[in-house]
Amino acid sequence: MMQNKKEIKTSMETTIRSICEDIGPRAPCSPEEAKCAEYIQEHLRKYSEKTKIEKFYCHPDTYKLTIRIPFISILIITIIYWLYYILPSFIPLLLCSLVIFTAFILIQTELTRNNEVIDRLFKEKRSTNVVGKFMPDKDIKSKQLIIIGGHHDSQYEFGLLRISPLLFELMITSSIILNYIMFVLFIIKDIFFLLAIHYLIFPLIDMIILIILTCLSPFYVFSLFKITSKNAVLGADDNLSAIAVILELAKYLKLKKLKQTEIWLVSHGCEEIGDRGSKRFSKKHKEEILEKNGYVINIDMIGGKNSELKIDIIEEVILIKLCKELGNEISKIASDLGIQHKIGNIEAFSDSMAYSMNNIKACSVISVPKKGFAAHYHTRRDTIDIIDFNKLFDVCTILCEFIERVDGNKIHIH
Template sequence: MSVNYSIEDAEKQYMHDFIKDIIDKFGPRMPGCESETAAAEYIKEEMSKYCTEAHTEKFKFHPRAFLGWIKIVIGLVAVSVILYLLLPFITSDAIMEMLLISASVVLNAIAFIIMWKQFFSYDEFIDKLFKETESLNAVGTIKPKGETRRLIIFSGHHDSARQFNLLKWMKHGYAIVIFLGLGFMFLWMLLSVLSLGLGIFGFNGMFFYNFIKWLFFILGIPCLILLAFFIWPGDRANTVPGAVDNLSAVAVILGLARYLKEHPDQIPESTEIRIISFGCEEAGLRGAYRYVEQHLEELKRLKAEVVNMDMVYDPENLNIFVKESTTRTKHSPKVIDKLKQAGNITSTPIREFGINSLEKFVGTISGGTDAAAFSKAGIDAANFGTIDLTHVVRYYHQPEDDIDQINKDALENAVKILIGYLQVSK
């Protein structure tokens, strides 16, 4: 069955103008800055025009922690390698040699644990080492006429990323540096442990010395230096307008709310619709995590379903994230199936992403979406948006992420999918 849900040109223009309006009024909105908070308040006011009620929810977090781990890990790894390389000049005593190799392994292990917890798990492992501040989630609610028996959430995020310098400078070379840097760290971890093991069992703990020395100078030093400049400190990093990532999604949920105000019959019976613009997604999904923590009992009681969107700009290239490889988070088969059905009944192209080897490989370093905060908590959730591996390096987390990147038809198609989702939920 195919149904034609017509989105008028005026609605497409509204969504496009909303994105431009936010950028013109507030500029870049890195997590925790004043412009991010002001944008949340503005979005709440916009939600109030089309929803039963709208409000903001304040939360605390540590904005520099999510990417702040990078320099800590670089420092620990560099000291670990240098300590090992200086061993012949420090001591010739076998016991002291083993103690220093042990210290090198421990530093390396600490670096690995920090990286794994902060990035590959999105845990708040070292967050308290960084300054705390406040941010806001903006929430709009469309209440049903009778009793609320279930909840459907449509969401995006209004903060923008800090500039990723390596992407700005190197484009496709960014991925090469990241994987070489990670490769060096994992290889050094393995070799340091092997060196310690050899020493413990009476063999030469310096067996890999020359190999490690050249590995460090040829691969380690260039990668560590580049990674040290991953982002600028302070406000210097706040250069990204964040049109695609992710005002596009906020515009779509507002476009949906406008549509539902004129077509309330599209809302399933006894179903509350909630549109949420999260803060601080670019700081490790902190806004979404706080929302889940504060509302978990309610989300489970109402059997909530969450459709999150991230980066909507190409009408012919909308993808459902089946799994987020960075954090190894699998999304709800139920929500994924309903999104595919929604695409079918609205004749809107949408496909699954994260199935083939290249997509899984790239997904390893691409980070997470706010949907992961819900899926990790056992709430049915999924994410969809545009993923174009050839085009994304031109603007992603760079000053080029502006309104010119967005095709209005992509916003229309995303709204159609959300309307279709409501229909298959009836």
């Protein structure tokens, strides 16, 4: 691939530009997302006869509520808490406890682990995954499976993030931490109230907390309305950069004679609303993937300028552990090729999370700023102009070398 660097970079740019101009933003479960899946299928079919679209169903509107839950719960609690402070009784205390308990459960499930707890309250819609399979010679049974994936949907614009990445991070982090603090506080208050235990310090603590909540409330009201908009973004980097790489890998695999390894190139739908596509795909094919000791490498947002390549082995800060051994193998290849990178964790989630939660070996390759969020992340600034195609080529090279080593029986992960 190194010999055709200029040609490959031009081809990847053409892919991203074509989708941006001819299809545009691709909100989860939208006609544009479906059209992009058809585009990917059409191009994969040029190189693999075993290409198909797999339909699935989910509830995309749930995300618009769940991402706002930390703000909503704090605002409701602030009002009821004042009522409790002025007229202490068990009813407002119970209401506060119910609100914060519900918020805590939803944050721990819907937000951090992508569990579908309240999804059925919202309308079900259709989305699609696309898979193209590349097999060894007909007479050879595949001994290993590699899945290389990305996603073709794009997120609704994070208006708060566009205004200020720092404000976005502060509002999200502080609201979640406050929910956790309030959860513990109201457990203690409920116990003390039921046991009729009273301390003079409690009114002082209540007043301090209420002052903090009241001062933060205007910011949370603002965040409630600005966290996401009704308009999806182009998502050139997040995640057409991965689609461009996947289609280049398809060209490479068409010419390569695989010895013993089966390759699946997969583009998932509805990643932006909680890995819905990869959850459905990994669950549907779980038995076959595990039987073939499958390795999953997810590509996400790999082209941003002024960012650094990261091999992701932990997601949601520390909550979701991916396959460290697989990440180390990818890191070793990058080092051998002289490609600068780091190995570690990210603060969000990717499609690798869904595979990992099905006990499938998975890691992600992603580009992130050295600090904070990328300026274009989930905003209208995510256009083709911010993409460094040298980074996309580097990822292509790493993945080709990984395929070579696995197919050459040089990598074994158990």
